[in-house]
Amino acid sequence: MDTSTAETAKLYREWARVEAHGSSLIYERLALAVAEDLAILEFLSKVEPVKRQPNLLFGALRWHNVPVDKPAVALAWLGEHQDAVLAVMRNRLTQTNEVARCATLLPALAPLPQPFALIEVGASAGLCLLYDSWRYHYTGSGVDRWVGPTKSPLTLSCITTGDVPVPQEVPDVLWRAGLDLNPIDAADPDARRWLQALIWPEHQERADRLDAALAVAAQAAPHIVAGDLVNDLPKLLDQAPTGATVVVTHSATLAYLDQDERNAFITLLADSGVHRLGAEGPRVLPHLTKQIPNDVDINGRFVVSLDDRALALAQPHGRALTWL
Numbered sequence: 001m002d003t004s005t006a007e008t009a010k011l012y013r014e015w016a017r018v019e020a021h022g023s024s025l026i027y028e029r030l031a032l033a034v035a036e037d038l039a040i041l042e043f044l045s046k047v048e049p050v051k052r053q054p055n056l057l058f059g060a061l062r063w064h065n066v067p068v069d070k071p072a073v074a075l076a077w078l079g080e081h082q083d084a085v086l087a088v089m090r091n092r093l094t095q096t097n098e099v100a101r102c103a104t105l106l107p108a109l110a111p112l113p114q115p116f117a118l119i120e121v122g123a124s125a126g127l128c129l130l131y132d133s134w135r136y137h138y139t140g141s142g143v144d145r146w147v148g149p150t151k152s153p154l155t156l157s158c159i160t161t162g163d164v165p166v167p168q169e170v171p172d173v174l175w176r177a178g179l180d181l182n183p184i185d186a187a188d189p190d191a192r193r194w195l196q197a198l199i200w201p202e203h204q205e206r207a208d209r210l211d212a213a214l215a216v217a218a219q220a221a222p223h224i225v226a227g228d229l230v231n232d233l234p235k236l237l238d239q240a241p242t243g244a245t246v247v248v249t250h251s252a253t254l255a256y257l258d259q260d261e262r263n264a265f266i267t268l269l270a271d272s273g274v275h276r277l278g279a280e281g282p283r284v285l286p287h288l289t290k291q292i293p294n295d296v297d298i299n300g301r302f303v304v305s306l307d308d309r310a311l312a313l314a315q316p317h318g319r320a321l322t323w324l
C-alpha cells in the first residue's frame, strides 16, 4: 500500500469509528470494507484528496441505486462501474439542507422587532429561510406548544430544556434572500435526488422531512444568489428593504471557512449594524463558545448565537434546544 492509499484507508477507518458508529451501521460497515479493499483505495486515488471523503463516495453509490447495505456487492459493483462513480464524484459536492434547524433558531429570532428582512448565508436550497412555512411543536420543561400554520405539510418537533422563549407565532417576514457558493434549486429533480442520496441510509425521518420541505421550497422559490458570504454579502444587504429588521442567519456553514474568513464575516456584520443569528459547531466561533459555563457539555451540539451572545445549545439536526 503506498502513502496515498494508506492515508485513504486510515480516513475511512476513522470515519467509520467517529462519524458513522452509532449513527449508521450500514455506512460504518461499508467504510470499514473500503478501508480493507486495495482496488477501491486505488480507485479513490484518481480523485483529488478533498473528494475522497466517504460521504461523497457513498452518495455517488446511492445515486446509482447501489445496495450500500451489502458492502461486498456494493464494492464489486463499484469495481465494474468506476467511470460512472467518478463522474458523480468529480461533478458534485456534498450538500445538506436541514430544515429542522429552523426550530432551534426561531426562539432566538422571534423576539427581535418584526417584520424581518432575512438573509441566509450558506442557504443551500433555502429551506431555513422559510420559517413561516413550517409548523413547530415544542415540548419539554413544562412546554407543549404548537406554532405556525396548521396547513403546513411539515411539522418540526423540538424538545426544549430550560427557559426557551418559545414564540406564539411564526415571524412576519417582509423580504428574504439567500447566498450560497452552490445554490440548490429545490424545483430541480436532479438536485433533489442528489440531496436525498446524501442522507444516510437509516435516517428515514430526515429523508421524509427533506422531501416535504423541498416540495414547499419548490413552490415558494426563495431568491438565492450564487456567491461568497463575505465578498458578496454587502450587495445583498443593500437590497434589503427599509422598515424591516435585517437579520443575517447561518447554520452549519461557517465550518467551511478558515478562521480569518470567519472573523471577516463577523466583523462585516458588526460594521453593517444588522443582526447575526447562527447555529454552528462549538469550535467554529470560539469567542462565543467561551461564554458557555465549563460544566455544560458542548460536544456534538451547535451553539446558537445572536450577535455577540451565545444563547443556547442545539442538537445539530434541530431535534432539541437547551437555553443557557
Ligand SMILES: C[S@@+](CC[C@H](N)C(=O)[O-])C[C@H]1O[C@@H](n2cnc3c(N)ncnc32)[C@H](O)[C@@H]1O
Binding pocket: 095, 096, 097, 098, 099, 101, 121, 122, 123, 124, 128, 179, 180, 181, 182, 183, 227, 228, 229, 230, 250, 251, 252, 253, 256, 257
Ligand atoms: C452544510 S450546508 C448548510 C445549509 C443550511 N444552512 C442548513 O443549515 O441546512 C453549508 C452550505 O454553505 C455553503 N457555503 C460554504 N462556504 C460558503 C461561502 N464561502 N459562501 C457562501 N456559501 C458557502 C455550501 O455551499 C452549503 O450549501
